[in-house]
Amino acid sequence: MTHLMHRQIGKDYPIAVRGEGVHIYDSTGKQYIDASGGAAVSCLGHGHKDVIDAMKAQLDKLEFAHTSFFTTPALEDLADDLAAHAPPGLTHTFFVSGGSEAIEAAIKMARQVAVERGEPQRRHLISRRQSYHGITFGALAIGGRASARRDFSPLLIETHHVSPVYEYRDRRANETPEAYGERLAQELEAKIDELGGDNVLAFIAETVVGATLGAVPAVPGYFKRVRQICDKHGVLLILDEVMCGMGRTGTLHACEQEGIAPDLMAIAKGLGGGFMPIGALMMSGKIFDTIARGSGAFQHSHTYTGHPLACAAALAVQRIIRRDNLLANVQAQGAYLSRRLQERFGNHPFVGDVRGRGMFQGIEIVADRGTKEPFDPARKLHAKIKQEAMARGLMVYPMGGTMDGKRGDHVLMAPPFISDSDTIDQIVERLGEAVDAAIG
Numbered sequence: 001m002t003h004l005m006h007r008q009i010g011k012d013y014p015i016a017v018r019g020e021g022v023h024i025y026d027s028t029g030k031q032y033i034d035a036s037g038g039a040a041v042s043c044l045g046h047g048h049k050d051v052i053d054a055m056k057a058q059l060d061k062l063e064f065a066h067t068s069f070f071t072t073p074a075l076e077d078l079a080d081d082l083a084a085h086a087p088p089g090l091t092h093t094f095f096v097s098g099g100s101e102a103i104e105a106a107i108k109m110a111r112q113v114a115v116e117r118g119e120p121q122r123r124h125l126i127s128r129r130q131s132y133h134g135i136t137f138g139a140l141a142i143g144g145r146a147s148a149r150r151d152f153s154p155l156l157i158e159t160h161h162v163s164p165v166y167e168y169r170d171r172r173a174n175e176t177p178e179a180y181g182e183r184l185a186q187e188l189e190a191k192i193d194e195l196g197g198d199n200v201l202a203f204i205a206e207t208v209v210g211a212t213l214g215a216v217p218a219v220p221g222y223f224k225r226v227r228q229i230c231d232k233h234g235v236l237l238i239l240d241e242v243m244c245g246m247g248r249t250g251t252l253h254a255c256e257q258e259g260i261a262p263d264l265m266a267i268a269k270g271l272g273g274g275f276m277p278i279g280a281l282m283m284s285g286k287i288f289d290t291i292a293r294g295s296g297a298f299q300h301s302h303t304y305t306g307h308p309l310a311c312a313a314a315l316a317v318q319r320i321i322r323r324d325n326l327l328a329n330v331q332a333q334g335a336y337l338s339r340r341l342q343e344r345f346g347n348h349p350f351v352g353d354v355r356g357r358g359m360f361q362g363i364e365i366v367a368d369r370g371t372k373e374p375f376d377p378a379r380k381l382h383a384k385i386k387q388e389a390m391a392r393g394l395m396v397y398p399m400g401g402t403m404d405g406k407r408g409d410h411v412l413m414a415p416p417f418i419s420d421s422d423t424i425d426q427i428v429e430r431l432g433e434a435v436d437a438a439i440g
């Protein structure tokens, strides 16, 4: 009898006891390829000695110092490191312990900045349907996953949603990707106009949509138009790169590939690579200056803000990614993963789409490739695929509700940046078997 409240009560979880490279081992000695990095977390795989050494060195010096009393070298060095490689204009970072906290901080900072700029009427938040921004109240309110919001909706702040970029299902047959992106940009502007441009605080989007859609990038030009529209109306652009950022798509920040920079950006998972819980809110120099010249303090902090051990771990992770030239590996092996997925599933009767960027790839499962009709959600196909994959020693991240929060299934993959082509081959082979076994 367990005294732990598991995520799913009554489910029998294997007991993870050891990790090494791309593998996790359970208490029976069974080996699993971590092809999803948990949930796009373990970018360096498991048990990386250099990260562990850096963490031990930090522990030997100082385990914790509260940021209301001190700053620490680990904290300052990580902020410097992030600033040195930030998208243009992002100069400062506020540290938290995870993705949802980073999003909460982004929402509050957007609001505080509006107030300090003398625009207290700005209060509306616009985000996209079929997005995931975290599980705390603010993050849940902006999140577009209807099923996650349903029970809590009476407690959530008011937010507004527009369409996601979901080319596979939503681009019209006679529409170019660019025209589709323009149509979505116009929808955003219409929503801003409807709410009154001066009343809108921020637009929030995942640069590449992760858990809810399964590694879906935007179409060319979309984010450039979003940036223009936000600028025109004085609306802050918040990018959620909690899952898709920190190298996952082949560039350190996913927005680099869109040719834009946000005003605020949430990062987390790959920042610390799972060695410690850490997330961060990166902000533009303009936003920092507004607060610096205004109240002089962000009205927001947590006890564990800037935890030295988390910062030391994250700094080691980021330095190793550069030292070992791992972004090049993400690009090369990501392209290989995409090709192998196309080969295995491109003509699969029940896979409608293979998509993604870098080491962030997804497949969408459909009952009929022609009509794109999904399987009956009662079949819980995504859960069966996960079960079949685990039985074959493979960790992937399947999810249901792809299409509209209720119907549709996809499988998300986010292998460690250290993966080689043998690992990729094994991932694709085992995933193919798991998908076929689950569909039956």
Ligand SMILES: Cc1ncc(COP(=O)(O)O)c(C=O)c1O
Pocket: 039, 098, 099, 100, 101, 103, 132, 133, 134, 135, 206, 210, 211, 240, 241, 242, 243, 244, 268
């Ligand atoms: C895009 C995105 N934002 C925010 C979050 C929330 O992060 P956390 O689970 O660390 O609170 C997640 C988690 O999956 C995410 O994928």
